[in-house]
Amino acid sequence: GGGGTGASGPSAAGGGSGQVKVGLITKTETNPFFVKMKEGAEAAAKASGVELLTAAGKFDGDNAGQVTAVENMVAAGVKGILITPSDSKAIVPALRKARSAGVMVIALDSPTEPQDATDALFATDNLKAGELIGQYAKAAMAGKPTKIATLDLAPGVAVGKLRHDGFLKGYGIAEGDPSIVCSQDTGGDQAKGQTAMENCLQKAPDINVVYTINEPAALGAYTALKAKGREKDVLIVSVDGGCTGTKAVQSGQIAATSQQYPLKMAEEGVKAVLTFAKSGTKASGYTDTGATLVSDKPVTGVESKDTAFGLQNCWG
Amino acid sequence: MTDAPVTPVLQARRLVKRYGHVTALDGADFDLLPGEVLAVIGDNGAGKSSLIKALTGALQPDSGEILLDGEPVRFRDPLHAREHGIETVYQDLAVAASLDIASNMFLGREVRRPGLLGKVFRLLDHKRMREESARHMAELKIGLRSLTQPVESLSGGQRQGVAVARAVAWARHVVVMDEPTAALGVKESGQVLDMIRRVRERGLPVILISHNMPHVFEIADRIHIQRLGRRVGVIKPGDHEMAEVVAIMTGALQLDQGTGSTVAGRS
Amino acid sequence: MTDAPVTPVLQARRLVKRYGHVTALDGADFDLLPGEVLAVIGDNGAGKSSLIKALTGALQPDSGEILLDGEPVRFRDPLHAREHGIETVYQDLAVAASLDIASNMFLGREVRRPGLLGKVFRLLDHKRMREESARHMAELKIGLRSLTQPVESLSGGQRQGVAVARAVAWARHVVVMDEPTAALGVKESGQVLDMIRRVRERGLPVILISHNMPHVFEIADRIHIQRLGRRVGVIKPGDHEMAEVVAIMTGALQLDQGTGSTVAGRS
Amino acid sequence: MTSALSTPPAPARTGAPSAARRLLTTPTMGPLVALLLACAFFSLNTDQFLTGGNFSLVIQQVMVVGTLAIGQTLIILTAGIDLANGAIMAFGGIVMAKLAADGAVPPLLAIALGILVCAAFGALNGLLVTSIPLPPFIVTLGMLNVVFALTHIYSADQTVANLPAPLTALGETFAIGGTLVTYGSLLTILLFLLFAYLLGQTAWGRHVYALGNSSEVARLTGIRTRRLTVGVYTTAGLVYGIAALLLVSRTGVGDPQAGQTDNLDSITAVVLGGTSLFGGRGLVLGTLLGALIVGVFRNGLQLMGVSSIYQTLITGVLVILAVTVDQLSRRRIR
Amino acid sequence: MTSALSTPPAPARTGAPSAARRLLTTPTMGPLVALLLACAFFSLNTDQFLTGGNFSLVIQQVMVVGTLAIGQTLIILTAGIDLANGAIMAFGGIVMAKLAADGAVPPLLAIALGILVCAAFGALNGLLVTSIPLPPFIVTLGMLNVVFALTHIYSADQTVANLPAPLTALGETFAIGGTLVTYGSLLTILLFLLFAYLLGQTAWGRHVYALGNSSEVARLTGIRTRRLTVGVYTTAGLVYGIAALLLVSRTGVGDPQAGQTDNLDSITAVVLGGTSLFGGRGLVLGTLLGALIVGVFRNGLQLMGVSSIYQTLITGVLVILAVTVDQLSRRRIR
Numbered sequence A: 001g002g003g004g005t006g007a008s009g010p011s012a013a014g015g016g017s018g019q020v021k022v023g024l025i026t027k028t029e030t031n032p033f034f035v036k037m038k039e040g041a042e043a044a045a046k047a048s049g050v051e052l053l054t055a056a057g058k059f060d061g062d063n064a065g066q067v068t069a070v071e072n073m074v075a076a077g078v079k080g081i082l083i084t085p086s087d088s089k090a091i092v093p094a095l096r097k098a099r100s101a102g103v104m105v106i107a108l109d110s111p112t113e114p115q116d117a118t119d120a121l122f123a124t125d126n127l128k129a130g131e132l133i134g135q136y137a138k139a140a141m142a143g144k145p146t147k148i149a150t151l152d153l154a155p156g157v158a159v160g161k162l163r164h165d166g167f168l169k170g171y172g173i174a175e176g177d178p179s180i181v182c183s184q185d186t187g188g189d190q191a192k193g194q195t196a197m198e199n200c201l202q203k204a205p206d207i208n209v210v211y212t213i214n215e216p217a218a219l220g221a222y223t224a225l226k227a228k229g230r231e232k233d234v235l236i237v238s239v240d241g242g243c244t245g246t247k248a249v250q251s252g253q254i255a256a257t258s259q260q261y262p263l264k265m266a267e268e269g270v271k272a273v274l275t276f277a278k279s280g281t282k283a284s285g286y287t288d289t290g291a292t293l294v295s296d297k298p299v300t301g302v303e304s305k306d307t308a309f310g311l312q313n314c315w316g
Numbered sequence B, C: 001m002t003d004a005p006v007t008p009v010l011q012a013r014r015l016v017k018r019y020g021h022v023t024a025l026d027g028a029d030f031d032l033l034p035g036e037v038l039a040v041i042g043d044n045g046a047g048k049s050s051l052i053k054a055l056t057g058a059l060q061p062d063s064g065e066i067l068l069d070g071e072p073v074r075f076r077d078p079l080h081a082r083e084h085g086i087e088t089v090y091q092d093l094a095v096a097a098s099l100d101i102a103s104n105m106f107l108g109r110e111v112r113r114p115g116l117l118g119k120v121f122r123l124l125d126h127k128r129m130r131e132e133s134a135r136h137m138a139e140l141k142i143g144l145r146s147l148t149q150p151v152e153s154l155s156g157g158q159r160q161g162v163a164v165a166r167a168v169a170w171a172r173h174v175v176v177m178d179e180p181t182a183a184l185g186v187k188e189s190g191q192v193l194d195m196i197r198r199v200r201e202r203g204l205p206v207i208l209i210s211h212n213m214p215h216v217f218e219i220a221d222r223i224h225i226q227r228l229g230r231r232v233g234v235i236k237p238g239d240h241e242m243a244e245v246v247a248i249m250t251g252a253l254q255l256d257q258g259t260g261s262t263v264a265g266r267s
Numbered sequence D, E: 001m002t003s004a005l006s007t008p009p010a011p012a013r014t015g016a017p018s019a020a021r022r023l024l025t026t027p028t029m030g031p032l033v034a035l036l037l038a039c040a041f042f043s044l045n046t047d048q049f050l051t052g053g054n055f056s057l058v059i060q061q062v063m064v065v066g067t068l069a070i071g072q073t074l075i076i077l078t079a080g081i082d083l084a085n086g087a088i089m090a091f092g093g094i095v096m097a098k099l100a101a102d103g104a105v106p107p108l109l110a111i112a113l114g115i116l117v118c119a120a121f122g123a124l125n126g127l128l129v130t131s132i133p134l135p136p137f138i139v140t141l142g143m144l145n146v147v148f149a150l151t152h153i154y155s156a157d158q159t160v161a162n163l164p165a166p167l168t169a170l171g172e173t174f175a176i177g178g179t180l181v182t183y184g185s186l187l188t189i190l191l192f193l194l195f196a197y198l199l200g201q202t203a204w205g206r207h208v209y210a211l212g213n214s215s216e217v218a219r220l221t222g223i224r225t226r227r228l229t230v231g232v233y234t235t236a237g238l239v240y241g242i243a244a245l246l247l248v249s250r251t252g253v254g255d256p257q258a259g260q261t262d263n264l265d266s267i268t269a270v271v272l273g274g275t276s277l278f279g280g281r282g283l284v285l286g287t288l289l290g291a292l293i294v295g296v297f298r299n300g301l302q303l304m305g306v307s308s309i310y311q312t313l314i315t316g317v318l319v320i321l322a323v324t325v326d327q328l329s330r331r332r333i334r
C-alpha cells in the first residue's frame, strides 16, 4: 500500500526560507506533560536558532489529527518531526511518507510499532516505569493481604497498557488475579480518577493498593480516599514525576512515582534535528530517557530517590 | 333523508376518536353519495377535521367502521387513501415550506424525464412539472409573481391555492377539502367554487368543510351538520333556510331525521 | 372621499416594502379615522398583511411615513406599537403552541400575586389569569372543553379565538385584526363581529382585514381597497354595491377618487 | 371548563382535585419511571447500591454535570443549544482557583470573579446568537474552542492546588440521618428547585417557553426576544459559574482539563429528562432526573463489577431504553 | 410568471436567463465567500499555501470528515442529527481491516462487508428513530456508545496493520497537471456530486426536503415517511462505510480509536455549509465548502507556524466569523 511520496506536496528538504524548521506533535494540548515537552523544545529551538512548529491531537488517541499535522508540517518544509504517537501502529504509514519526503522522524515518549518506523525513539521505558512501582508496592505491602484497584488510561492506548502490565509484572501477579478488585478507566484525568475511585471504594471498601496511570489520576484517587477517611491506610503509586505529583509524594499523598523526563526527550529531539540539518546525519535507535522511582519511604530491594531529587528534576 | 337507492361512495359508522379526555368524534356517522358535493358544517371544535382525517387515513379512529363503495376499508395512512383516488386538502395546509410550487404540486408523484435519463438516472422533468403547475395554478387564477419561490414566502391565500390546485389535479375518486377558501380572497374563493363544480362535472363527489354559509348554500347538494363530535343531521339546501341550518348547527334547533322538520332544541 | 376635518388616528404615506424582487407594498397610503371600523380588502397577495405589519411595527418598511394621531412615529417592534395601545391579531396566529390559553392571553403582561409573593418572589397569579381568560373567552362564546390544555391541541378556530380575545381585551388605542374570522364558525364569527362593534362603542377604531364581503359590508364604516401593493380607493359601504367593490378590488373597475364613481378599468 | 389536562410548562395547581391525573400526565413521568427501574435493577443485583451513602455519592458525582444541565435546559428551551458550557465552567474554575491560590485576591472575591467571568461568556454567546442572528450550535462550538484555548493559555496548563477553605467549603459534609451529604449536593438541589420555580411560576419562565415555541410569535406578542435571549444565555453562564465552584470544591483543585465531555453529557441529561431539543417543551426537574439516570447507571454498573468497555456498551443501550420508556409513557397518556 | 427567485433546494435551470441572480441567491454563497477569504488570507501570509500540492493535501485531509458529512447532511436535512457517524465509521474500518488482514476473507469482500456493517448500523438508527418515535439525538448518542464499545471489543484494542493492497488503493495517487491527487480525494468529490444530483434532481431528494420541513406535512402529502427516514439513515450508513474505506486507505491501518470527534466535526461542516439544523433547508455542496473551510484554516495556520493552542483559539473565532459572513450574505439577498 502506501501513497507514494508526492502526495504531500512540496518537497520538504528545500525549506526555502533559510531557517531550519522542526515540528513537534504531541498527543494532546491538555496534559502538562506535553506542555512541558513543548517548553523544552521551544527553549532548545531558541538556543539553536531553529523555528519550532507545534501541533497536537484533539484527544489522547487521536490518530487522524496527528496524521494531518504530520502532512501539514511536511508541507511547511520541516527538516524533522518529533512526535509522541497517540496510536503506535496507526501513525506508521503517515510517518513513512514523511520520511520518504526527506524528513527525519523521532518518536518521543511512546514508541511506534514497529519501532523502526521512526528514525529514533527518545522515551521512558513505560513497561519498566510500571514495573518499578509494582515492585515498590509489593515490597511496601510486605506480604499483607492486598486488594488492588487499577485506575487505567483508556482502551487501546499503548502507554496505558504498558504501565498497567509493568505494574502487574512488578507486583508479581497476572491479569485476572483475585487481588485486583476494581479496574477503571480515567483518561488520565483528575476528576474522572476521583469518580472512578469513589465507585471502586463503594464496591470494595477495603481496597489498600491503588495503581494509577498518571499523577492527575492519582490525585483524584487521593481526594476520593480522603472523603472516606481512608487516605492514610491506602498505598497509591503512579507514573510521571511532574512537580505537582512529586510534591504529593513529598506530602505523603502518593507513596511512590516513576519519574519521567519530557524536557530531555524534547531537547534531545531538537538537537538531533539540528545535527541532521547541518551534517545530514540522522539519529537512530532507542534512547531511554530514564525513569526514576521517587519516594520518601524507600523499601528494601527497590532502588529509589527521595523527593528532594524528585523536585530538582521534576517538570510542570 | 339520507336514504338513497345507490351505494354511498364513502361511508362511516359510529366513529370515535378521543384525545386524552377530549372526545373529538363521539360516534359520528357519515355518507357521501356518488357525484354529489357534500358540505360538512359545524361549530369550531365540532369534530369536522377529525372526521375527514379519519376518513382519509390521516388519523386512526379508536372505533367505528369506514366503507368505500360499500366495502369496509381501513386506510393505514394518507398515501393509502390517495392510492384509492382520494385527495385531501387538510386544514393545516399540507405544503412543504421550503419547496417551490411545482415541487409541492408534484410531491410524491414526481414526473421523470422520458427515456434513459428518467428510467436509469431518475432525473426529474422539472420543466414539465413547472409547466403543468403553472397551468393548474392559472386555472385557479391565483395571482403569483413567481412560480419558483419557496411556498413559505407566499401569502397565506396563495399557499392555500397551491394545496387546492394539487388536490383537484390529482383526484380520481373523491376530493376532500377542509376549509379551502378560509384564507382566499373573493376572486380566488370564486375560482375554488368553480373548480368544485368542475370536479362534480367530472363525476367525482366532493366533501367540502366550510364556515361560509353562502358558499355552502350556493354549491352543496347536501349538508352534513356536525355537532359535539356527531352528525346531528343531513339536509338539502333547498329544503331549509340558512338561519334554520345555523340554528341546528348551534343546537338551538333539533332536526327530526324522520320527517326532516325541526323542533326546538336544548342548547 | 377620505377627507374629514378630524386628524386620523393612524396614517401611512407611500409605504414601500420589497422582498427580493417581489414588491409587497408599492407606495401604499392609509388612513384610519377615530372610532371607525375600517375594512381592508384586496386579493390574495395584494399586500394587506404587509401593510398592517408595517403599521404595527412587525416589519420595517423600506420607505414611507407613518403617523399616529398626526405625529410621525416609527415603531421599532410590535411591543413598541403595543405600548401605544395598538393591539394586533396577526394572520399567522401569534399564539405560543405549548402554552395554555391563560398563559397566551397574558403573554408579555402577566399578573403577579398581590403583596410580597408577587413583588419579591414574582409569583404569578395563575388563578386570576385563568379566571379572567375564562371570562374573555366566554364573551367570545368559543366552546372550549378545557382552559388548561396547550393551545396546540385546540382546533384552528379555537386558536384563532384566543388571539382575538387577547387583542380585544388589551387594546387601548387601535385594534387591528388580520382575517380574524377566517377559521371561525358561523356563531364564533358572529361573536367576533359583535366584539368589534363593542370595541367601536368603547370609542376605539378597528382595522379589519377580511375576504368575507357580507361581513365587511355589515360592519365597516369605510372600506380601504388594496390592489397590487397600493390603496386604489376608499369607499363607504352605503355608496357602492358589493359587486362593484369586488370589481374594483380585482381591477375590473377603477375608482375615480375625485367623484367616487367608478369607471371601467384595465384588468 | 377549567378541567385539568396539564400542559408541559403549566404551573402546579395546589389543591387541584386532579392531582393524580396531573402527575400521570407530567412529562417527567417517563424519566422517573426509567430512573426507578434502574434503581430497582441495581438494588436487586448489588448489595452496596441501596444505601444512603451510595445515593449521596451518586448525587455528588452528578452535581457538576447536573448544574451545567440547568443552564443547558434554559438554552434548549429557547430552541438553542450550548456546546461551550463545560469549557466555560473549566475557565471559571481556573480563574477562581488561580486568583485565590496566588493569594492576590480574597477567596470570596475570587469566587465571585470566577462566576462573573462565566456569566460574561454566557452573555457573549447570547449577544452573538441574537446579533445577526447566528445559529447557537455554531456560536457555542466556536466559543468552545476559544474558551478551551484561553483556559490553557491562562493556566499555563498547571493544575492549581492548595486552595483556601472557601473554595472547597461546598465539598464539606453534614449528616442527614446518618448519611453524609455535601453542601454542594444541597446547593445543586436548591438550584434545580429555584429554576423550576422561575420557569413555572414567573413571567420570565412563560416568556422562555414562548420564545422556544417560536421566536416570531414571541416577537409579535410583544416580548423583547433579543433581550430575553441574551438574558437566558447570561443566566446560564452564571449557573456554569456555580458549577465551576462545585467542581473546584469537589476536586479540591483548579483543573484546566476539566469539563471536556460535559457539553454532550449535559445535553444528554436534558434530553433524557424529556425536554425537546426543538425548544418550548420541557421541565428542569426532568433534567435532574436525566442527570441521575446517567449517574445511577454508571455507579450501578461499576458496583456490579462490569468492565469499563462493557459499561460503555450497556450505558448506550440503556440511554436508548430510558428515552423509549419516556416516549411510551407519554404516548399512553395522550 | 415563472421568474427566478431561486429556492434553496430548487433545481438548476440550465440556460435560464437569470443564472447570475441564481448564483447570488444560492445559500452556498456565504460559505464560498468565507472559503475564498480564508484562502486569500493564507496565500498572502505563507509561501507554501497557494500550491497545487497543498490544495491536494487539504482535500486529502478533509475527505474522511467530508464524506461523513455527506451522510450527516442527509440526516440533518430530515431534521435529524447523527452523533454516531464517526463511531460507525471506525467500526466499519476495523471490520474491513481485520477481515482482510487475517486473510480469512478476500480483500474486496472484506471491504464490502465493512461497508455493509456501517449501512446496517445506519438502518438500525433509522428504525429506532422511526419506531416509537425516538429523538435522533438520543438514539445516535446511545448508538455512539454501543458502537464505540463494540469496536474496542471486536478489535481487542489492537490497531490492525499490514493491509492488502485493495484496502489502501484509494490512497494511491495520479497526476493532474503536475499535482498528485489521491483516488480517495476523487471519490469524495464524486460522492458529493452524486448526492447533489440525488437531492436536487430526483424525487427522493424532494421527499427528503419535504420530510425535513415537516414530517406531518410529508405524511399527509402521501410520502411514506417511515420508510424514507429509514432509507436516509441507511444511505448515510453506507456513506459512512465508504468513509471507513477512505480512512483505512489514508492511514493504512484499521484504527479502533478513529473518528471520536468526527461527529461534531461533520456537523460543523454541515452547518458552516449553510444547512439548517432544523431540517428542510440546505445543499450538500455547501457541506463540501464547510469541510474545506475547516481544513483550510487548520492547514493555513499550521503553515504559518501558529502554535497549536493558538490554532484552537483562532479556529474558534474563525468558525464564528465564517458563519457570520454566511448569514450576512443571505440577509443582503433577502
Ligand SMILES: Nc1ncnc2c1ncn2[C@@H]1O[C@H](COP(=O)(O)OP(=O)(O)OP(=O)(O)O)[C@@H](O)[C@H]1O
Residues within 6 Å of the ligand: B019, B022, B023, B024, B042, B043, B044, B045, B046, B047, B048, B049, B050, B051, B091, C145, C153, C154, C155, C156, C157, C158, C183, C184, C185
Ligand atoms: N391533536 C389533538 N390533541 C388534543 N385535542 C385535539 C387534537 N386535535 C383536535 N383536538 C380536539 O378535538 C376537538 C375537535 O377538533 P377538530 O379539529 O376536529 O374540530 P373542527 O370541527 O375541525 O373545528 P374547526 O372548525 O375550528 O376547524 C376539539 O375540541 C379539539 O380541541
Ligand SMILES: Nc1ncnc2c1ncn2[C@@H]1O[C@H](COP(=O)(O)OP(=O)(O)OP(=O)(O)O)[C@@H](O)[C@H]1O
Residues within 6 Å of the ligand: B145, B153, B154, B155, B156, B157, B158, B183, B185, C019, C022, C023, C024, C042, C043, C044, C045, C046, C047, C048, C049, C050, C051, C091
Ligand atoms: N417574507 C416574505 N418573503 C417574500 N415574499 C413575501 C414575504 N411576505 C410576503 N411576501 C409577498 O408579498 C406579497 C404581499 O403579501 P401579503 O402577505 O402582504 O398579502 P395579503 O394581501 O395579506 O394576502 P392574503 O390575503 O393572501 O393574506 C405576496 O406576493 C407575498 O408573496
Ligand SMILES: OC[C@H]1O[C@](O)(CO)[C@@H](O)[C@@H]1O
Residues within 6 Å of the ligand: A027, A031, A033, A034, A060, A109, A110, A153, A159, A187, A188, A213, A214, A215, A239, A240, A260
Ligand atoms: O495520557 C498518557 C500520557 O500521560 C503521561 O503519563 C503524562 O502524564 C504521558 O507519559 C503519557 O503519554
Ligand SMILES: [Mg+2]
Residues within 6 Å of the ligand: B048, B049, B050, B091, B178, C155, C156
Ligand atoms: Mg377543522
Ligand SMILES: [Mg+2]
Residues within 6 Å of the ligand: B155, B156, C048, C049, C050, C091, C178
Ligand atoms: Mg394576509
